[in-house]
Amino acid sequence: MIAAALDNSKDQNDAASTSSWYEASARQRVENLLDANSFNEFIGPELRETSPHLPLFDLPEQFDDGMIVGYGRLGGKPVLIAAQEGRFMGGAFGEIHGAKLTGLLRAARDIASLPVLILFDTGGVRLQEANAGELAIAEIIRALIETRLAGVPVVGLVGGRSGCYGGGGLIAGCCSALAVSEQGRIGVSGPEVIETNRGVEEFDSKDRALVWRTMGGKHRRLIGGAEVFADDTVASFRDAASYLIEHAPSMNLSTLESEQFRLAQRIERFGTCADALDIWRSLGAAEPQSIPALSYREFVALANDLQEPRHDAR
Amino acid sequence: METLNYRNKASQRAKGSKLQVIVGVVASGNLEVLAERVLPDSECEVDIRTAAEGFGEVWQAVVADFVEHRSPGGLKFSINDGGARPDTVALRLAQAVSAIEGERT
Numbered sequence: 001m002i003a004a005a006l007d008n009s010k011d012q013n014d015a016a017s018t019s020s021w022y023e024a025s026a027r028q029r030v031e032n033l034l035d036a037n038s039f040n041e042f043i044g045p046e047l048r049e050t051s052p053h054l055p056l057f058d059l060p061e062q063f064d065d066g067m068i069v070g071y072g073r074l075g076g077k078p079v080l081i082a083a084q085e086g087r088f089m090g091g092a093f094g095e096i097h098g099a100k101l102t103g104l105l106r107a108a109r110d111i112a113s114l115p116v117l118i119l120f121d122t123g124g125v126r127l128q129e130a131n132a133g134e135l136a137i138a139e140i141i142r143a144l145i146e147t148r149l150a151g152v153p154v155v156g157l158v159g160g161r162s163g164c165y166g167g168g169g170l171i172a173g174c175c176s177a178l179a180v181s182e183q184g185r186i187g188v189s190g191p192e193v194i195e196t197n198r199g200v201e202e203f204d205s206k207d208r209a210l211v212w213r214t215m216g217g218k219h220r221r222l223i224g225g226a227e228v229f230a231d232d233t234v235a236s237f238r239d240a241a242s243y244l245i246e247h248a249p250s251m252n253l254s255t256l257e258s259e260q261f262r263l264a265q266r267i268e269r270f271g272t273c274a275d276a277l278d279i280w281r282s283l284g285a286a287e288p289q290s291i292p293a294l295s296y297r298e299f300v301a302l303a304n305d306l307q308e309p310r311h312d313a314r
Numbered sequence: 315m316e317t318l319n320y321r322n323k324a325s326q327r328a329k330g331s332k333l334q335v336i337v338g339v340v341a342s343g344n345l346e347v348l349a350e351r352v353l354p355d356s357e358c359e360v361d362i363r364t365a366a367e368g369f370g371e372v373w374q375a376v377v378a379d380f381v382e383h384r385s386p387g388g389l390k391f392s393i394n395d396g397g398a399r400p401d402t403v404a405l406r407l408a409q410a411v412s413a414i415e416g417e418r419t
Contacts, residue, residue, distance in 0.1 A: 025339060027336070044334075045336045045346075045348055046334050046348065046350060048392075055315070058315050058365075059315075059365070060315065060340050060363060060364070060365045060394050060395060060396050061340070061363070061394055062339070062340040062346055062394055063336065063346065063348055063392070063394065064336075085339055087339045087341045087344070088339050088340050088341060
């Protein structure tokens, strides 16, 4: 049982680690999450491995294509790490962006001893690279599953401004475990996509409270879509990452059967609920409408009372 | 897209020993600057790819002012620009020099 025992409220003195995860750039997150000066980047920006597609659309490139991959140390232990820059094209997956993550995961599979951290911050596939981006998602998922089958934990951290949507949401769902902050959102179709396709009566993307209680970190934690609820600080995500690497479940047939059982139970239990508030009420929350306003500590205490994520699953 | 390139004389070599840094992000109204220590000590080159066309004179003025004040000798700057204002450009260039000279960014 993962989240119940986690206390990531330790005092951190350095300003960098208590700074906001949401506000930080991908490079700042990597730098502040890992042990000081331990990060070594693969295929750095100086190599200029940029998208072959963006110039066709007369769009500006970024030297790292919005994906940073490399290795470093977390609490003294070596890890492989990937981070998406959510401000560059919404952190979207393109050909190069995806290939860097696929390569990192394949290396992790072959080495079979270094855990992988993925710092998600993405709206999904980059529209300008549609098919190449979709292929990248498929390759990443295959590489991720092979990595997990090799006994390597792959832990996702979600707390950036672009959330974790589209193919990114699918990849996150394949991870060994996830940590999410209140600001983080996890889903496949984002609010605007749902509204565009099904109308404002189905889902009002301008209703921020609705968006957050449907896709936000608190809801994902309560229904077992993420194992750990993190505070919006680098320090909190660091503790969550260390904890989840240690406690990530292995992947085998019985894990998949448990996950299938867990998801079937979830539909049975909540399938008729019209809103997240109904789900929280049926989970046993006395005042579900107060949950969005709860502080980090209050929410963690409540979530641990209401529901323990099941770690025989995933 | 427009490609611009400026090469200026710098009076002094940029301090420090770091070989490269990157700052910023390519987003609306923002830019990334990759600084590399690859030139002779008295040279400074700025290579720009920008989404906003027709601002060559402004770029030239901002770059000339920057080289005059910071004297980033030996550095080549490569910029991907998402349409940043001149003040943002000046701040990012200064941030890149601070970073490669070893100051905290």
